[in-house]
Amino acid sequence: MPDTVTLTEDLLGPAEPAVRPAGRPASLEADAISAWFGDHKVLDRVSLTMPAREVTALIGPSGCGKSTFLRILNRMHELIGSASLAGRVLLDGEDIYDRGRRITHARRQIGMVFQKPNPFPAMSLYDNVLAGLKLNGIKATRRGRDDLVEECLTRAGLWKEVKDRLRQPGGALSGGQQQRLCIARSLAVRPRVLLMDEPCSALDPTSTRRIEETIAELSEEVTIVIVTHNMQQAARVSNTCAFFLAEQGTPGVIVEHGPTDAMFNSPQDPRTSDYVNGRFG
Numbered sequence: 001m002p003d004t005v006t007l008t009e010d011l012l013g014p015a016e017p018a019v020r021p022a023g024r025p026a027s028l029e030a031d032a033i034s035a036w037f038g039d040h041k042v043l044d045r046v047s048l049t050m051p052a053r054e055v056t057a058l059i060g061p062s063g064c065g066k067s068t069f070l071r072i073l074n075r076m077h078e079l080i081g082s083a084s085l086a087g088r089v090l091l092d093g094e095d096i097y098d099r100g101r102r103i104t105h106a107r108r109q110i111g112m113v114f115q116k117p118n119p120f121p122a123m124s125l126y127d128n129v130l131a132g133l134k135l136n137g138i139k140a141t142r143r144g145r146d147d148l149v150e151e152c153l154t155r156a157g158l159w160k161e162v163k164d165r166l167r168q169p170g171g172a173l174s175g176g177q178q179q180r181l182c183i184a185r186s187l188a189v190r191p192r193v194l195l196m197d198e199p200c201s202a203l204d205p206t207s208t209r210r211i212e213e214t215i216a217e218l219s220e221e222v223t224i225v226i227v228t229h230n231m232q233q234a235a236r237v238s239n240t241c242a243f244f245l246a247e248q249g250t251p252g253v254i255v256e257h258g259p260t261d262a263m264f265n266s267p268q269d270p271r272t273s274d275y276v277n278g279r280f281g
């Protein structure tokens with residue numbers, strides 16, 4: 001294996017001696033986002049500020065557009081043939097949809113962890129962590145790669161469990177460990193925001209707790225936006241919360257958002273109160 005991963009430099013400029021330092025967590029602001037699949041409108045002028053260094057939870061019943069909204073935040077929505085959108089997404093004030101702005105730019109700064117852990121099953125744990133570097137054309141020295149693997153696995157809460165078996169395949173881990181491996185893989189490209197779409201829904205309670213601890217540890221270093229159906233989880237991990245709803249075939253909107261404590265203990269809208277207290281959805 002060559003000592004340096006050689007890939008395109010146009011995204012990031014020349015090779016660096018080791019590994020770039022972590023970026024500053026960024027704020028993300030959705031401004032009047034509407035979304036369609038064909039002529040089916042699924043979100044209507046949704047605006048939300050997701051502050052830097054905070055965990056924002058997106059909650060609401062199935063089908064109200066939470067995942068669509070999340071995918072719009074890092075330009076994944078446009079990968080679907082029939083999909084379209086209106087509005088702006090500002091990453092520290094700059095619209096990621098500005099003409100001339102590369103899709104890869106948004107993807108690298110705004111990482112995503114999915115509902116089902118999706119490591120490369122036959123690839124080693126070590127190479128799984130670094131997979132995003134190769135895809136994004138990021139160069140690192142051998143030493144830099146070793147340091148990055150250790151750092152990201154540590155930040156994802158997995159290092160102690162796997163440090164002696166980094167050459168084993170990703171598929172050999174438990175579901176919870178695989179999800180933490182996917183978090184480590186996302187962290188390796190130094191995202192400033194991490195989007196998580198129901199990251200614990202395929203996991204047992206112990207693994208879920210471990211991921212929640214990881215979220216708490218990461219929130220100082222990266223802005224987190226998480227979709228969850230689990231109200232206790234939203235209450236445990238988030239600072240702010242947004243309640244989405246699509247009533248009777250209308251497009252999804254945010255009914256209410258604000259500090260998580262207030263959303264759970266003194267919601268302003270009766271529909272929020274009903275939802276967080278499990279009366280529907």
Ligand SMILES: Nc1ncnc2c1ncn2[C@@H]1O[C@H](COP(=O)(O)OP(=O)(O)OP(=O)(O)O)[C@@H](O)[C@H]1O
Pocket residue numbers: 037042060061062063064065066067068069080
């Ligand atoms: N690829 C797609 N093609 C067509 N329609 C879609 C597609 N993905 C989602 N939709 C529709 O968009 C609406 C919003 O779906 P979305 O998955 O964003 O909701 P959600 O709130 O995340 O739901 P859940 O909590 O069940 O994951 C739904 O009516 C859904 O059927």
